[in-house]
Amino acid sequence: MVLVTNRSELTDTVLSDGQHREHIVLTDEEIAKGFVRPVRAKYRHVECNTETLMPLKIAETYARDPKFYGSTFCCACKGYFAVGEDGEFVWEDGSKVGS
Numbered sequence: 001m002v003l004v005t006n007r008s009e010l011t012d013t014v015l016s017d018g019q020h021r022e023h024i025v026l027t028d029e030e031i032a033k034g035f036v037r038p039v040r041a042k043y044r045h046v047e048c049n050t051e052t053l054m055p056l057k058i059a060e061t062y063a064r065d066p067k068f069y070g071s072t073f074c075c076a077c078k079g080y081f082a083v084g085e086d087g088e089f090v091w092e093d094g095s096k097v098g099s
């Protein structure tokens with residue numbers, strides 16, 4: 001996985017595990033402005049009950065801007081599904097990813 005901070009660097013390349021090769025994250029400068037949620041490194045897809053771990057920078061992006069992503073990856077389903085209040089993912093404390 002390659003983490004980028006500019007949408008122009010995203011491509012259509014998909015890795016063998018189903019993930020996009022590039023994932024966008026906030027810049028270090030933006031992350032340094034402070035977190036509005038805890039930094040949490042894994043979430044659970046409620047549809048399949050499987051946890052997926054993420055790189056720290058993505059966890060920090062969620063913590064800085066909880067609504068930054070519209071969807072996120074499940075390592076069991078090998079696909080991207082919605083996050084947010086009506087989304088399919090929860091953090092370990094049971095709160096919705098993307099809220």
Ligand SMILES: [Zn+2]
Binds near residue numbers: 045047075077078
């Ligand atoms: Zn799943």
